[in-house]
Amino acid sequence: MTGHRAHWDLDEEVTFLNHGSYGACPRVVREAQRAWQDRMESEPVRFFQREYQDALDEARASLGALIGAQPEDLAFVPNATYGVNSVVASFPLRAGDEILVPNHAYAACHNAVDYFAERAGAQVKVIPIPFPCEDPEIVIERVLAAVTDRTVLALIDWVTSPTALMMPVAGLVEALEERGVDTLVDAAHGVGMTPLDLDTLGAAYTTGNCHKWLCTPKGSAFLHVRADRRERVRPAAISHGATASDERRSRFHLEFDWTGTYDPTALLVIPDAIAFLETLEDGGIDGLMARNRSLCLTEREHLADLLRTPLPCPESMIGTLAAIPLRNRDVRPAVWPLEEDPLQEWLWAEARVEIPVFAWPALDTRMIRISAAAHNDPSDYARLREALKGAPSELL
């Protein structure tokens, strides 16, 4: 198995095992973005008033074809946090309503739910999902057990950030729909990691980042809204689209396509990123996702062996991220984003290995999380293991 690192300009001194946090964009896609930026800055009015909309529609069609979404249901947003905020701010929450949030949820998005719930007098119910998690069915059972006749919305991560669990999203969406509960799927990790078919999934709302596993530049993400919910969802930034009229465009597109002046070039190169990723492995992007997942599965076993920790979940819950709990709970957990865990600091300072180590208060533990992206190969994880062998035992 070979990596494709030559296509990235990653720092050669660094073993980069944290694609999951911010992604990393290959050279060819950044060159395509730069070409758009040059064009934009050479005549900004031509770009924004005469070219931008068609180029954005092209990017939307290209992304929609990859994730099984009709362009009418698809809007662009700068990141998944913005997508979650737009949905929750637009949701007709009333006092007494309940929103379900599993305890593995990404803190920023959980904060957004708390904020809007509090304003409406609604309640956020945090659902404890065990970790280790032996079976995805447990997740479905726990979530459904929390549903009451006041439950209106559930925030479900496609892949959780601290614990890297791929949730049984299809089963959850179906069961929640049957109970009249809308699902907001946070697929910050989704496109480029695992096949998506959003029309078939049928969730009311799905937001996801392209800058992570689709390897686009930062500032490119999507929000998919099912047709029967589209009228209600408005962007977190209200702009011209609220009053603009164009019979060729829905209010949804008019509003989300213009939330104020910005640099849309990260979105415009989505087709370039897809075209590039298609070339890396036999089988195109599907082949690449399978290659990355297989790398992740093998390397999480090696890491768990080294750390003498049982694997915390079955293979069916793994995509291209895997978290292994650390044994030592006495290390004071770092408060992200202000601090890094001492093990993360040590690995960076002493071995130039970039890998996240998270505190996860829900279980009072710390996690080390590997990523398996196109630019990684087995030698990256071998360097991580060598470094860990030399790390002070009290940090593990």
Ligand SMILES: Cc1ncc(COP(=O)(O)O)c(C=O)c1O
């Ligand atoms: C599950 C999950 N949701 C949301 C986000 C937020 O992504 P962004 O900062 O791009 O909005 C992340 C980021 O890592 C994530 O892992």
